[in-house]
Amino acid sequence: MAVFEVFSQQDPGGPYVHAGSVVAPDITLAGQYARNSFSRREDAFRLWIVPREAIHEEADLDLLRPPGDHRYRLGRYYRANVEKRKRLKTRVAEAAAEGRLA
Amino acid sequence: MTAPALAPEMAVEEHTAAFRAHIEAGGQVEATDWLPDEYRRRLLRFIEMHANSEIMGALPERDWIAKAPSLKRKLGLTAKIQDEVGHAQLIYRVAEDLGKPREQMFADLIGGKSKFHNVFHYPTQSWGDVGAISWLVDGAAILSQSGLLRCSYAPYARIMKRICWEEAVHLKHGEDICLTLAGGTPLQRAMLQEAIDRWWEPLMMFHGPPTPPEKDGDLAWRIKAKPNEELRQEFLDRYVPQMREIGLSIPDPACRKDAEMGRWQYTEPDWAKLAQIGNGAGPASAQRLAFRRLSYDEGAWLRAALLGEAAPAA
Numbered sequence: 028m029a030v031f032e033v034f035s036q037q038d039p040g041g042p043y044v045h046a047g048s049v050v051a052p053d054i055t056l057a058g059q060y061a062r063n064s065f066s067r068r069e070d071a072f073r074l075w076i077v078p079r080e081a082i083h084e085e086a087d088l089d090l091l092r093p094p095g096d097h098r099y100r101l102g103r104y105y106r107a108n109v110e111k112r113k114r115l116k117t118r119v120a121e122a123a124a125e126g127r128l129a
Numbered sequence: 130m131t132a133p134a135l136a137p138e139m140a141v142e143e144h145t146a147a148f149r150a151h152i153e154a155g156g157q158v159e160a161t162d163w164l165p166d167e168y169r170r171r172l173l174r175f176i177e178m179h180a181n182s183e184i185m186g187a188l189p190e191r192d193w194i195a196k197a198p199s200l201k202r203k204l205g206l207t208a209k210i211q212d213e214v215g216h217a218q219l220i221y222r223v224a225e226d227l228g229k230p231r232e233q234m235f236a237d238l239i240g241g242k243s244k245f246h247n248v249f250h251y252p253t254q255s256w257g258d259v260g261a262i263s264w265l266v267d268g269a270a271i272l273s274q275s276g277l278l279r280c281s282y283a284p285y286a287r288i289m290k291r292i293c294w295e296e297a298v299h300l301k302h303g304e305d306i307c308l309t310l311a312g313g314t315p316l317q318r319a320m321l322q323e324a325i326d327r328w329w330e331p332l333m334m335f336h337g338p339p340t341p342p343e344k345d346g347d348l349a350w351r352i353k354a355k356p357n358e359e360l361r362q363e364f365l366d367r368y369v370p371q372m373r374e375i376g377l378s379i380p381d382p383a384c385r386k387d388a389e390m391g392r393w394q395y396t397e398p399d400w401a402k403l404a405q406i407g408n409g410a411g412p413a414s415a416q417r418l419a420f421r422r423l424s425y426d427e428g429a430w431l432r433a434a435l436l437g438e439a440a441p442a443a
Contacts, residue, residue, distance in 0.1 A: 119374060
């Protein structure tokens with residue numbers, strides 16, 4: 028007997044999300060068990076059945092969350108754009124009304 | 130709704146028709162499904178050019194890492210360039226699954242046999258260009274790429290989620306550069322306006338000629354979602370007002386929205402020129418390909434070492 032991890036795609040084209048695991052003597056039966064456990068209500072479009080031993084987990088936080096400030100990679104780092112644009116827009120509109128360059 | 134399974138008693142034509150009906154009804158397919166030859170060929174050509182464009186797209190901005198005006202800008206720019214190379218990795222992987230080895234795709238790219246997007250065939254002349262590219266080229270790209278989120282080929286659609294999210298950060302980074310220049314000294318404002326003047330033509334060509342939707346096979350197979358002209362109209366709708374309100378002018382006197390038709394009018398870009406640029410006759414095409422070739426050759430020893438092979442003789 029071996030452990031098989033089950034990944035379920037709930038909408039066509041959607042991501043395969045880990046649903047759980049089953050124990051079975053082979054991959055064909057693992058597929059049957061996975062269907063019985065995770066798609067009794069037709070809630071999966073497709074199932075991926077993967078032998079657990081084939082999965083390598085990467086959980087080294089020095090690699091995944093290296094130290095340092097990486098906020099500049101996120102959209103919210105540029106939140107001030109909205110205010111900047113508003114100020115500039117007012118300035119340009121005022122200058123245009125007075126017939127000069129901003 | 131899953132893709133029609135390949136039944137041995139069905140003729141290829143019959144099966145292709147069932148596949149086409151599945152796609153036209155909004156269905157998606159996976160890498161392990163049977164795909165008709167024409168669909169696979171179109172998909173590969175489209176995705177390979179996208180991957181080529183991401184990796185070539187890192188180069189125009191790369192020139193400015195060492196010349197970025199502050200540490201903040203250098204970090205933002207480096208992160209963006211790293212993302213573009215990362216996008217190429219994701220997209221080449223999807224293309225490889227369609228049957229063309231990555232080495233072959235790279236050989237075709239650096240050998241000038243396959244294409245990359247027209248906007249990456251131009252030089253970047255000032256920091257204003259860096260802002261204009263990151264705001265407006267990425268803005269134009271987000272419009273076409275968000276259509277790919279509904280691509281009939283599901284593995285491509287799924288990676289586009291991550292790519293679109295990252296492109297949205299690039300857009301804000303570029304918008305910040307442009308807002309800063311537009312609100313700066315007369316010299317800074319002129320630098321930005323000159324960049325816009327240079328990039329307007331490539332931007333108007335960005336989404337390609339106005340091919341009638343019924344003649345666009347990529348639309349028929351639902352590889353892409355929107356006709357070229359519709360994307361250009363969306364681009365003008367979104368960005369012309371945003372450019373004007375910060376004091377930038379559009380370097381095309383014919384550019385205006387026709388109130389009655391609700392459509393943008395503009396000077397027709399030179400589509401023959403676009404075709405020439407796409408074929409490698411752009412102002413920076415040769416230089417960019419030479420750099421990519423150099424970088425590929427210089428990395429050969431590392432790729433060999435990772436496979437446990439002896440490094441090729443220098």
